[in-house]
Amino acid sequence: MDKIPKKIKMIKNRINNIRKSFSSLNIDGYIIPKSDEFFSEYSKPDRLKIISNFSGSAGLAVILRKKNYLFVDGRYTIQAYLESGKNFKIRKYQEIINCKLFKNLKLGIDPKVFTSIQIKKFFLKNNKIKEVKKNLVDKIHKNFSSQEKPFFSISKEIVGESHLKKINKISNYLKKEKSNYLFVSAPENVAWLLNIRGFDNPNSPIPNCRLLINDKKKIYLIADNKKTSKLIKEKKISKKQIIEPKELELFVAKQKKERIIVDNNTCSLHFENLFKKYFLISKKEDPIYYLKSIKTEKEIKNMIDCHILDGAALTKFLYWMKEVNKKEITEFDAQNKLEAFRKLNDKYMFPSFNTIAGSGENGAIVHYRATKKKSKKIKKKDLFLCDSGGQYKYGTTDVTRTICFSKPTRYIKNIFTKVLKGHIAVTTTNLKKNYTGRLIDVRARKYLKQVGLDYEHGTGHGVGFYSNVHEGPQAISKYNNVRMQKGMIISNEPGYYKKGSFGIRIENLIYIKRIKKNIFFENLTLAPIDKDLINKEQLSKEEKNYLFRYHLNVYSKLSEFLNHKEKIWLASFI
Numbered sequence: 001m002d003k004i005p006k007k008i009k010m011i012k013n014r015i016n017n018i019r020k021s022f023s024s025l026n027i028d029g030y031i032i033p034k035s036d037e038f039f040s041e042y043s044k045p046d047r048l049k050i051i052s053n054f055s056g057s058a059g060l061a062v063i064l065r066k067k068n069y070l071f072v073d074g075r076y077t078i079q080a081y082l083e084s085g086k087n088f089k090i091r092k093y094q095e096i097i098n099c100k101l102f103k104n105l106k107l108g109i110d111p112k113v114f115t116s117i118q119i120k121k122f123f124l125k126n127n128k129i130k131e132v133k134k135n136l137v138d139k140i141h142k143n144f145s146s147q148e149k150p151f152f153s154i155s156k157e158i159v160g161e162s163h164l165k166k167i168n169k170i171s172n173y174l175k176k177e178k179s180n181y182l183f184v185s186a187p188e189n190v191a192w193l194l195n196i197r198g199f200d201n202p203n204s205p206i207p208n209c210r211l212l213i214n215d216k217k218k219i220y221l222i223a224d225n226k227k228t229s230k231l232i233k234e235k236k237i238s239k240k241q242i243i244e245p246k247e248l249e250l251f252v253a254k255q256k257k258e259r260i261i262v263d264n265n266t267c268s269l270h271f272e273n274l275f276k277k278y279f280l281i282s283k284k285e286d287p288i289y290y291l292k293s294i295k296t297e298k299e300i301k302n303m304i305d306c307h308i309l310d311g312a313a314l315t316k317f318l319y320w321m322k323e324v325n326k327k328e329i330t331e332f333d334a335q336n337k338l339e340a341f342r343k344l345n346d347k348y349m350f351p352s353f354n355t356i357a358g359s360g361e362n363g364a365i366v367h368y369r370a371t372k373k374k375s376k377k378i379k380k381k382d383l384f385l386c387d388s389g390g391q392y393k394y395g396t397t398d399v400t401r402t403i404c405f406s407k408p409t410r411y412i413k414n415i416f417t418k419v420l421k422g423h424i425a426v427t428t429t430n431l432k433k434n435y436t437g438r439l440i441d442v443r444a445r446k447y448l449k450q451v452g453l454d455y456e457h458g459t460g461h462g463v464g465f466y467s468n469v470h471e472g473p474q475a476i477s478k479y480n481n482v483r484m485q486k487g488m489i490i491s492n493e494p495g496y497y498k499k500g501s502f503g504i505r506i507e508n509l510i511y512i513k514r515i516k517k518n519i520f521f522e523n524l525t526l527a528p529i530d531k532d533l534i535n536k537e538q539l540s541k542e543e544k545n546y547l548f549r550y551h552l553n554v555y556s557k558l559s560e561f562l563n564h565k566e567k568i569w570l571a572s573f574i
Contacts, residue, residue: 060122
């Protein structure tokens with residue numbers, strides 16, 4: 001009983017220690033985002049969690065002299081109340097814009113973890129912003145560990161295109177834009193450009209670094225010298241092309257007053273201010289985002305192969321959960337069991353994100369995370385939602401399945417089936433010219449909306465190759481207008497969540513394939529969809545045929561990796 005109050009007290013003490021700096025800095029409050037200096041999805045250090053106990057992947061805290069606010073999007077409201085509601089007033093992101101909760105205040109920020117766009121959008125209208133050089137969370141919590149493992153190369157044979165060819169593309173782009181330099185501020189874009197990876201992030205092989213490239217094909221990697229030894233040895237880059245972050249200003253100060261493109265969606269205020277001193281800045285989206293989103297044939301082939309391995313592990317897990325295990329286990333036990341099945345393959349590296357294993361009401365928390373200390377026992381009567389993925393050599397997976405352990409009610413089956421119909425509608429979309437994620441999103445929600453239901457998250461996100469599990473610019477959402485192109489990989493994950501009761505989500509990764517003039521989605525994910533939750537009366541003939549073909553393909557691709565009993569069980573889905 002003492003553990004919860006101790007946690008609350010610890011967070012309060014940290015907040016009070018932050019406030020002690022307000023008077024000397026002449027500020028009324030301090031803003032703490034989720035992002036780190038590299039704007040990584042899985043930030044390290046996670047300063048927002050340190051100061052608020054909130055563990056979701058997106059959020060922002062505002063510490064004032066007497067009040068604290070935590071802003072999150074619709075995915076995390078329940079989670080935020082549970083984790084941080086004792087010390088913070090929980091608000092939705094939308095409330096930040098034109099927010100009068102902290103009007104006419106001087107708010108401190110770390111310029112290394114904010115972009116100018118973020119500041120302008122959320123805070124400049126009603127407040128003054130003061131840049132604070134030393135991060136206030138770092139001042140009170142210093143036990144951060146840094147990963148010193150060196151970056152490494154992946155070959156042209158793996159990705160299908162050499163780094164020299166990619167550099168040439170960017171150099172030509174700069175000439176076309178009449179700019180001398182591009183500052184590549186997003187580490188995942190540097191990874192794509194140079195065909196390199198690293199060990200700096202917990203769920204992604206992305207190396208923490210930045211890069212300058214000019215119109216003469218010269219590149220300068222901004223990174224810790226300790227991490228570049230392998231790249232130098234491989235002669236991918238020379239010592240003269242390595243710039244230590246602390247030496248960057250010395251380097252740019254020597255350059256002529258040239259034109260540079262920065263992407264102010266990922267370029268921090270700190271770097272933007274630096275380049276303003278020495279360059280003529282043009283603010284544009286980094287062209288690498290779009291180039292990276294279109295995978296090569298080699299990348300698609302590797303993604304197909306890794307999904308076969310992942311599908312076998314997941315199918316073994318689903319069979320074990322539904323047919324083999326007779327013990328009452330926790331959510332934490334279940335996610336560890338799934339991890340054990342994945343680890344049976346030596347090409348598996350680590351999870352591509354923190355596994356979501358939610359039973360019953362926890363399934364309604366969209367980004368729920370079970371821990372050893374906080375984990376619910378999985379009851380026979382509850383739905384179990386498991387959203388997981390892996391990083392493989394070479395590929396990235398992300399899949400969600402919802403399963404039951406007893407006969408579900410007609411109400412549950414009807415909702416699951418409507419989610420399934422939306423899922424099928426996405427996959428079977430006729431991708432005509434200029435078809436966008438916004439238009440596809442409507443198809444995913446159609447059947448739920450017919451009975452007055454919906455979900456608050458997007459239907460699908462872009463996925464990287466042996467990279468971040470979430471990437472843009474493509475997405476299936478209400479607001480995305482990026483045209484779907486051959487080679488793009490995207491998730492298909494409609495769902496429904498009833499607070500305090502259950503969550504349902506069905507997620508496959510799909511890629512865009514072209515045969516002659518036909519362009520369409522093809523499934524990457526291979527895993528059965530729980531037939532016990534389907535109301536077949538609600539399915540059309542075409543939808544039934546789709547399920548038959550899908551499960552036939554799953555069986556044909558996975559059967560060689562399964563034992564006799566697993567094969568028989570999987571065959572029952574056909």
